[in-house]
Amino acid sequence: MKTFLSIIAGFTIALSFYSCAPNSESANSSKPKARGSIGEIIIVIDSVKWNGPVGDELKDIFQSDIPGMIRSEAKFNVLTVDPRAMTRMLKMSNNLIYVTTFDDKGSASQAINSQFSKESKEKAMNDPSMYSLRIEDEYAVGQEVLYLFGNTEEELIKNLRKNGDRLANLFEVRERGRLEKIILARKNTAAASEAKKNLGIQINVPASYQVAKSENNFLWVRQPTPTANRADISLFFYETDYTAEEQTFPANILALRDSVAGKHIFGDPEDPTSFMISEKQIPPAFRNMQINDNFTTEIRGSWKTNNISMGGSYLGYLMVDEEKGKLYYMEGFVFYPNEVHRDALREIETILLNTDVSWTDEGS
Known part of the structure; x- marks a missing residue:
């Protein structure tokens, strides 16, 4: 030494x-x-x-x-x-x-x-x-x-x-x-296939996750077996056209996030009042970065259902692909009452940062 x-x-x-x-x-x-x-x-x-x-x-x-x-x-x-x-x-x-x-x-x-x-x-x-x-x-x-x-x-x-x-x-x-x-030693090929088909992106999701909802421009995957030692983690991906720089402003990112989550994510699918919204008690934290040459904004905050039956933490990324003229929002959110969310958020970060929004099927 x-x-x-x-x-x-x-x-x-x-x-x-x-x-x-x-x-x-x-x-x-x-x-x-x-x-x-x-x-x-x-x-x-x-x-x-x-x-x-x-x-x-x-x-x-x-x-x-x-x-x-x-x-x-x-x-x-x-x-x-x-x-x-x-x-x-x-x-x-x-x-x-x-x-x-x-x-x-x-x-x-x-x-x-x-x-x-x-x-x-x-x-x-x-x-x-x-x-x-x-x-x-x-x-x-x-x-x-x-x-x-x-x-x-x-x-x-x-x-x-x-x-x-x-x-x-x-x-x-x-x-x-x-x-x-x-x-990511074992990956979910079904989720990857849905992401390519519906959003034109390449995602890497652990094999333990399952597709909860898939439709044009939207995909929701979830870890289906949360336990006392394992957080309930969900990921969703959304794609829309990129038309103006204003779409990347924090207030507009939050509005987009709530619009997508409010339409697709429910604490109880049988209860239409249980849609997800952003927690406003503590403002979310925003950070700009470059990921694979794409302008990206990270957002960290807390969520709850509209009927306040559930709540937790979330980590999201708004990513711009100017060449494709597309705007992507991807997020992972955690439901783990009275437990530490740090490890789950690190898992979400690891998965989302392995997403390639610039993927194309040319030559495949």
């Missing part, structure tokens, strides 16, 4: 986050497989530092609330461990973050600092912007280990504040990738 950290001078901050590391599973086959649930991060840090300003920044990055929800839920399930209490089992965790500052003389931080060579500490001292080192498969195959450090707390806090979104995104992307391998 010291040898590796001694060559930290050869790495840039950008490289530490975005370099494409080779597949090390075969090279490190003698190592055990990493373990841990999706969305779990273990932060190895002195308890005093965790309960101070550095910990406040880390909590803001990894434990801030998921936007648009009525009930407070953190983005990640974060566990903290004293560096002196690290066991072989803990070192095999999927996501490990070591946090320290080189001016901290406490024994807990010194346990981390001892892994850095004199040369690497001097390099960090001469370059205050250097604050992170990413290592894959350090103790186990399939593992992400991130070192966050600084000469002083003030220096580390400054870098955490500047790069917080990048740090959170690193683990968001990683956890989606892990989840994708699990839930």
Whole structure:
């Protein structure tokens, strides 16, 4: 480890986050497989530092609330461990973050600092912007280990504040990738066929989902066997013509969402008053992005039925395909009373971000 950290001078901050590391599973086959649930991060840090300003920044990055929800839920399930209490089992965790500052003389931080060579500490001292080192498969195959450090707390806090979104995104992307391998190992070909036929898009839905409703320009698929340990998750897809930029404005996205859901989604199909509407108590959160070169707006919020018999959370994407002149709205919503929705929303995100609205049948 010291040898590796001694060559930290050869790495840039950008490289530490975005370099494409080779597949090390075969090279490190003698190592055990990493373990841990999706969305779990273990932060190895002195308890005093965790309960101070550095910990406040880390909590803001990894434990801030998921936007648009009525009930407070953190983005990640974060566990903290004293560096002196690290066991072989803990070192095999999927996501490990070591946090320290080189001016901290406490024994807990010194346990981390001892892994850095004199040369690497001097390099960090001469370059205050250097604050992170990413290592894959350090103790186990399939593992992400991130070192966050600084000469002083003030220096580390400054870098955490500047790069917080990048740090959170690193683990968001990683956890989606892990989840994708699990839930999309087997896909529902019937749902994919309906999406191609009725909407002209390509979707990847787990085999456990079933088609609930399919008609021109609309598809609803659902996980049909929710249990006490499994949320009731539904996905729906809608397609219409793209005629004006105003269609992508937040108020119009919400109006489109309520129009589609109100027409097609009912808590009780026998009760016409049980159609779905958006919860207005907490305004939904919007975020613009590019997905496969298509302008996309993400919307996160809460829903309820008009007769207030059911409610939950939802995550949707409005996507524009200017070349095809089409506007697509896709959403996943969760019904899981009195339980955490974070894992279900991550599953929805993983599935929806695997949708290709630019698909054509040319050459097929």
